[in-house]
Amino acid sequence: MKIPTDPVTLATPFFILTVIGEIxxxxxxxxxxxxxxxxxxxxxxxxxxxxxxxxxxxxxxxAGAMWLYHHRLFTIPMTAAWAWVLVFFAEDLTYYLFHRLSxxxxxxxxxxxxxxxxxHYNLSTALRQTWTGGLAGAWALWLPLSFLGFPPSMVxxxxxxxxxxxxxxxxxxxxxxxxxxxxxxxxxxxxRVHHARNPRYLDRNYAGILIIWDRMFGTFQLELDEEAPxxxxxxxxxxxxxxxxxxxxxxxxxxxxxxxxxxxLGWIFGPPGWSPDGARDTSASLKAAWAARQVQAPSPDxxxxx
Amino acid sequence: MxxxxxxxxxxxAAAVAAMVGLAAWATRGRGAPPLDEAxxxxxxxxxxxxxxxxxxxxxxxxxxxLARSGETALVLSRIGDGYVARRIAWDAAASAQFRxxxxxxxxxxxxxxxxxxxxxxxxxxxxxx
Ligand SMILES: [Zn+2]
Ligand SMILES: [Zn+2]
Numbered sequence: 228m229k230i231p232t233d234p235v236t237l238a239t240p241f242f243i244l245t246v247i248g249e250i251x252x253x254x255x256x257x258x259x260x261x262x263x264x265x266x267x268x269x270x271x272x273x274x275x276x277x278x279x280x281x282x283x284x285x286x287x288x289x290a291g292a293m294w295l296y297h298h299r300l301f302t303i304p305m306t307a308a309w310a311w312v313l314v315f316f317a318e319d320l321t322y323y324l325f326h327r328l329s330x331x332x333x334x335x336x337x338x339x340x341x342x343x344x345x346x347h348y349n350l351s352t353a354l355r356q357t358w359t360g361g362l363a364g365a366w367a368l369w370l371p372l373s374f375l376g377f378p379p380s381m382v383x384x385x386x387x388x389x390x391x392x393x394x395x396x397x398x399x400x401x402x403x404x405x406x407x408x409x410x411x412x413x414x415x416x417x418x419r420v421h422h423a424r425n426p427r428y429l430d431r432n433y434a435g436i437l438i439i440w441d442r443m444f445g446t447f448q449l450e451l452d453e454e455a456p457x458x459x460x461x462x463x464x465x466x467x468x469x470x471x472x473x474x475x476x477x478x479x480x481x482x483x484x485x486x487x488x489x490x491x492l493g494w495i496f497g498p499p500g501w502s503p504d505g506a507r508d509t510s511a512s513l514k515a516a517w518a519a520r521q522v523q524a525p526s527p528d529x530x531x532x533x
Numbered sequence: 534m535x536x537x538x539x540x541x542x543x544x545x546a547a548a549v550a551a552m553v554g555l556a557a558w559a560t561r562g563r564g565a566p567p568l569d570e571a572x573x574x575x576x577x578x579x580x581x582x583x584x585x586x587x588x589x590x591x592x593x594x595x596x597x598x599l600a601r602s603g604e605t606a607l608v609l610s611r612i613g614d615g616y617v618a619r620r621i622a623w624d625a626a627a628s629a630q631f632r633x634x635x636x637x638x639x640x641x642x643x644x645x646x647x648x649x650x651x652x653x654x655x656x657x658x659x660x661x662x
Contacts, residue, residue: 236541239545243548243552246552247551247552247555250552250555250556250559251555251559253559254558254559254560261614262556262559262560263556263560263613263614263615264553264556264557264560264613265613266613266615267552267553267556268549268553268556271549271552271553272549274549275542275545275546275549279542344644346612346613346614346615347615351552351556457579459615462617462618462619462642462644462645463612463615463616463617463618463645464612464617464644464645465610465612465617465619465640465642465644465645465646465647465648466612466644466645466646467612467613471643471644472644474643475642475643475644476644478643479642479643479644482643516582520582520583
């Protein structure tokens with residue numbers, strides 16, 4: 228079984244050249260970017276090994292897609308332009324769903340959290356990719372596309388296109404793009420919000436390529452001039468070791484399961500930060516506490532919060 | 534894994550080393566300033582809004598701080614040019630290992646195992662109880 232060459236592999240030289248460009252231009256004050264050596268090393272190491280760690284599951288997921296494709300509902304030709312337009316929208320909506328689940332359910336958050344673990348936001352952050360995505364099984368979300376009749380290699384190529392698109396938006400160098408573009412597409416500004424730990428920015432802007440899904444499903448948040456994003460996790464990591472970055476939430480789930488196995492469903496499928504007594508912070512509790520503070524003590528950002 | 538994949542991995546690894554080296558060159562001499570009381574209070578207000586600070590200890594090396602708020606200890610620790618904040622039981626902080634001017638605070642978290650603080654003495658006489 229031959230898995231087609233993916234756009235990510237083809238784009239790797241472009242990733243390398245642009246990271247170098249961003250570092251050098253920022254060094255000479257030509258653009259806005261903050262790099263930190265250890266942070267960069269961690270992000271790039273995660274990226275380097277993420278493709279390897281995905282290999283065993285790539286085979287399983289592709290085989291599953293092939294099987295479903297043999298039992299497909301329709302036959303969608305890979306050679307037709309309309310089919311590519313269709314797969315673009317279908318894949319992007321699937322990505323939205325995947326990404327939203329990756330933030331709202333702990334088992335998938337465990338695989339995705341590493342991408343958000345940097346306190347920086349630059350092109351190297353884009354490469355801070357998961358090592359445990361295959362394990363978490365979210366790849367199954369793309370299987371229905373093959374059952375519908377999209378050839379598995381077409382889906383795989385489109386997934387790669389999405390990943391490559393999402394690379395360039397990990398930058399502070401681009402402030403805002405033309406209004407029409409910001410209205411339709413995911414942009415550096417929208418994705419900065421997604422990487423921010425400010426309560427009002429939590430769990431917003433799940434888009435892959437099109438921001439329209441967030442606007443449609445009520446998860447859109449504009450980047451506000453009066454509230455600069457602070458990047459990272461609600462509880463930031465205290466280590467640069469890629470093993471801790473890749474596995475810390477899995478270890479956390481394991482520890483919770485041992486401590487209290489009867490709450491297994493909550494530990495695994497509850498929102499990140501869920502606990503039986505509600506003692507920990509979840510996005511929802513942090514947002515609620517933040518909103519309550521806005522009412523109690525008006526701050527400069529109050530006028531917008533209304 | 535084919536030879537071509539191995540070569541690709543080796544080339545990518547070399548590129549990673551080059552990019553990290555470049556980042557080190559570009560940021561040398563631009564480290565984060567040592568943590569002082571004003572900064573520590575700003576971070577505490579950000580991380581633990583509304584918490585009443587009853588005592589504050591700043592590490593002599595400016596790499597961390599510890600605050601008491603009732604029965605909890607609020608810990609700040611530098612990581613790179615950012616920082617980590619955690620809340621632990623005051624008792625755990627008060628009884629944490631203190632050796633050679635180094636307080637090692639257990640954070641009970643695989644993602645942030647411990648924070649170290651350089652202090653003159655520990656625990657503080659009046660607040661340790
Ligand atoms: Zn995300
Ligand atoms: Zn991202």
